[in-house]
Structure formats: C-alpha cells, structure tokens
Amino acid sequence: MELHRIYKALADENRLRLLRVIANGPYSVAELQAIMQMGQSRVSRHLKILVEAGLARVERQGTWSYYRAAGNGNEAARLQIDLLLRADLAGAAADEARRQECLERRRARAREFHQRVAPTWNKMRRELLGDGRAIQAVLEAVAGRPVVADLGCGAGKLLEELCRRAERAIGVDASPAMLEQARRALDGHAGCERVDLRLGQLEHLPLCDGEAQAVVMMLVLHHVAEPPLALREVRRVLAPGGVLVVCDLCRHDHEWMRTEYGDQWLGFADEQARQLLGEAGFEDTRLEHYQTPRVQLFLATARAPGRTS
Known part of the structure; x- marks a missing residue:
C-alpha cells in the first residue's frame, strides 16, 4: 500500500481514535457509533478510508459486519502507526471508557441469556x-x-x-x-x-x-x-x-x-x-x-x- 495513502488516512484525529478502538478487536458499526459518539454515516466514511488504506479490514458474520485493525506490511509505516496510536489523543480516555461499556453490554446479554x-x-x-x-x-x-x-x-x-x-x-x-x-x-x-x-x-x-x-x-x-x-x-x-x-x-x-x-x-x-x-x-x-x-x-x-x- 502506498505510504501517502496511509499517512492521509492517519491525518484525521478521529480516524486515529477509531483505529485505536478497532486495534482492540472487532466492533460493529453500531457499536462504533456508541463508542465514538458519531453518526452512522460519519463512522462508515472513516472506516471506508481506513479499509482503503489497508489499515482496517471488515469481517462479515451473517448480516453483520465487524471492523478490526489490519496489520500493515510496511515496517516504517507500522512503527509510525504504533507511535501515533500511543499518542495522547483528545477524547481517547472517553473512547476507552465507552469501549469497556460496549464489552459489558455484550457480557450482560450473554449472562441474561444463560440465566434464562x-x-x-x-x-x-x-x-x-x-x-x-x-x-x-x-x-x-x-x-x-x-x-x-x-x-x-x-x-x-x-x-x-x-x-x-x-x-x-x-x-x-x-x-x-x-x-x-x-x-x-x-x-x-x-x-x-x-x-x-x-x-x-x-x-x-x-x-x-x-x-x-x-x-x-x-x-x-x-x-x-x-x-x-x-x-x-x-x-x-x-x-x-x-x-x-x-x-x-x-x-x-x-x-x-x-x-x-x-x-x-x-x-x-x-x-x-x-x-x-x-x-x-x-x-x-x-x-x-x-x-x-x-x-x-x-x-x-x-x-x-x-x-x-
């Protein structure tokens, strides 16, 4: 993947926040809307750019789609991406709190089902x-x-x-x-x-x-x-x-x-x-x-x- 496309995708702070979230595992668009506090069209647009840059991939599970970070074969790009993801991004702490809330909702659904x-x-x-x-x-x-x-x-x-x-x-x-x-x-x-x-x-x-x-x-x-x-x-x-x-x-x-x-x-x-x-x-x-x-x-x-x- 060409470097300029990768760096262009990473030039937006919201996409960096989004990439940090999906680096922790697959999430659906609906879950990412709740985590990022963004509308569906905005989240989908950012995801499309990350996928086209080779930084994210989509997994189809039935009628649902999940997004996760994709490994990049370019070593120089990978090192810089790692540095960017560790940077102190505005809103990152709130994103992580909402990500944990998302995971707890998944766990709660499983507990409620098995209790029943x-x-x-x-x-x-x-x-x-x-x-x-x-x-x-x-x-x-x-x-x-x-x-x-x-x-x-x-x-x-x-x-x-x-x-x-x-x-x-x-x-x-x-x-x-x-x-x-x-x-x-x-x-x-x-x-x-x-x-x-x-x-x-x-x-x-x-x-x-x-x-x-x-x-x-x-x-x-x-x-x-x-x-x-x-x-x-x-x-x-x-x-x-x-x-x-x-x-x-x-x-x-x-x-x-x-x-x-x-x-x-x-x-x-x-x-x-x-x-x-x-x-x-x-x-x-x-x-x-x-x-x-x-x-x-x-x-x-x-x-x-x-x-x-």
Whole structure:
C-alpha cells in the first residue's frame, strides 16, 4: 500500500481514535457509533478510508459486519502507526471508557441469556454436540491431567465426566443460574467432592496463575465478549506444558443462532482459531472437525509453553 495513502488516512484525529478502538478487536458499526459518539454515516466514511488504506479490514458474520485493525506490511509505516496510536489523543480516555461499556453490554446479554435458559441448557447443548464424538475427544485430550478447569461449565454435564477422571475439577461460569444447575446435577454424583464451582468471567478468571494442568472451553468462545482477552487469561491459569481444548462452532451464517442460542460470534474459521490461540501464546495447535445434524464443530488442542511438572 502506498505510504501517502496511509499517512492521509492517519491525518484525521478521529480516524486515529477509531483505529485505536478497532486495534482492540472487532466492533460493529453500531457499536462504533456508541463508542465514538458519531453518526452512522460519519463512522462508515472513516472506516471506508481506513479499509482503503489497508489499515482496517471488515469481517462479515451473517448480516453483520465487524471492523478490526489490519496489520500493515510496511515496517516504517507500522512503527509510525504504533507511535501515533500511543499518542495522547483528545477524547481517547472517553473512547476507552465507552469501549469497556460496549464489552459489558455484550457480557450482560450473554449472562441474561444463560440465566434464562439454564434449566434447558443441557438439551440445547446436546442438539449442537450430536453423537458425542467431540465430547469423547475432549476427554481423551485431558486424560491424565490432575487439575482440569471447565470454563463456561454451564449446567455441569462435562464436569460429571471430568470429576471421575481428574484429581480435581474446577467449573467456572458467569451465570449463577447455570452454577446452581451444575450443583444439583453433581450432588451425590461419584467424585462430586473433587469438583470446585466458581462464579466468574472468562476474561477475569477466578483461578491462580498456573493452577490447572488442562483447560476445556466447550461451546463457550462464541459467547465471549472479547475472545483474545479470555484466551490470554486461559494462558495465565495454565501450568507450563498444560493443554487447552477448545470445542466450538466453525464459521457459519446461521443468523437464527443469535436469538436461539444467544451467540455473539457466528463461529470461527480455522485460520482465525489458529491466530487467536497463537496470539495468546499457545503452541502446537491441532484442529479436528465434527459434523453434527445442526452445525459443524472444530476441536482445537494447544499447549502452553514450557514443560509439564
């Protein structure tokens, strides 16, 4: 991309503010309107200039479009862009506060949905997982790990299996109603004394550094407001050499899943999953795929750097 086009795009302070926001992840035009306090046409015009300059890219998810910053291959331009984004821009602090409010609205929608469907969640989960081959693959991937954390544990179905196999199983969920369902399901279950249920957000996990030797995220990443932050948190709580297993939806265009299943993201492409895991610091990512009657799933396994103690 020609340098003059890049510098022209960056000459406007509002575009610098906008680029700083989308450098933190994908946002829809409606979300950017609220964050930037601008009208739709103005935001769209600035985004168009950034995209044409190669500084932003658009991702289509069903009928929605999300914008994120794009890496620029010109090293000189990249260094100057980094300096500009770190500059003290007027309004940047307010932008960041509104960005956090946007993320909290995403989290609130997910919490409200899961509070509402908690009594029927296991049935909904079965509809997506199909014949259970993906679950079996998850259990095999974490076999032999003493402490396993199930993040976004929902009503506790996977914990019923994990507590029979691990020395200790930790279930984390942001929904009190889901955790109550999990407590009821595990009550009297063989190995239930080895289960520790904790209320918390995936972006701010209630686990100590390196507490788990394995982490499972089963059908949860597409609900997370900020997946890169959640995966960095997973990296923090995994012991060196620990394994992460992510079972989630492949990229799709099923708009009905936003309302029927409360989805924030319409799945993830293989390249996107690899990139998210790599940027969070994971190694040796492997992907498998499973077709179910309703959706296609991917199973990603990755390892935290270092040796298992």
